[in-house]
Every structure is written in C-alpha cells, then in structure tokens.
Amino acid sequence: MSEGYEYVPHRLLHQRVRDIASGTEGVLMAVINENVSDAAIERWMELAYIRGASGREFTTAVTNVEPAQDQLRIVGRRDRRNA
Numbered sequence: 001m002s003e004g005y006e007y008v009p010h011r012l013l014h015q016r017v018r019d020i021a022s023g024t025e026g027v028l029m030a031v032i033n034e035n036v037s038d039a040a041i042e043r044w045m046e047l048a049y050i051r052g053a054s055g056r057e058f059t060t061a062v063t064n065v066e067p068a069q070d071q072l073r074i075v076g077r078r079d080r081r082n083a
Contacts, residue, residue: 006033008046008062016068019050019060025068026052 008031017028030049037043046062 004035007031008033010048010062010065012065012067016070017048017050017065018068019048019058019064020066021060021064024050024052024058026050026058028065029057031062 010028010031012028013031015028016025018025027050028048029051031046032049033044033046035042036045036047047059048062048065049057049059050065051057
C-alpha cells in the first residue's frame with residue numbers, strides 16, 4: 001500500500017466554503033489526492049481540508065464543497081461589474 005498523496009489546485013482554495021454533507025462552513029485550506037484504502041488495493045480520493053470556526057480542520061469529499069453563502073454574493077457582484 002502506497003502512503004503517497006498529491007496536492008490538487010482548486011478554485012475555492014483559501015476562500016469560505018460550505019460542506020454540503022454536514023452544513024459546516026469554514027476556509028478551504030487544501031485539496032489532496034490521498035490513498036484512503038486500508039487494504040492491499042489502493043483507493044485514491046480527492047479530500048478537501050476545511051478549517052472551521054473553532055480552528056480545527058476536518059475533511060470531506062471535494063465534491064461536497066461549495067462556496068459559502070457570503071462568497072456567492074461577492075462573486076455575483078464581481079460578475080455584474082465585468083459584464
């Protein structure tokens with residue numbers, strides 16, 4: 001079993017995000033492609049590391065990450081100015 005991992009770029013890195021699985025919001029600190037298998041066969045998954053308000057980080061599948069509500073308003077204003 002390989003213990004490797006790889007950092008993955010993400011458009012929401014260092015921005016406020018929401019984990020749709022738990023509803024928790026925080027700052028996306030990293031997205032890492034990790035081997036999550038505990039067996040002989042490797043299973044790789046992109047995990048998002050989110051730092052919550054308490055300062056503790058938690059992980060979720062990167063597909064569960066969306067911009068936080070306050071970030072949606074900021075992005076929407078930027079888009080209108082550029083139109």
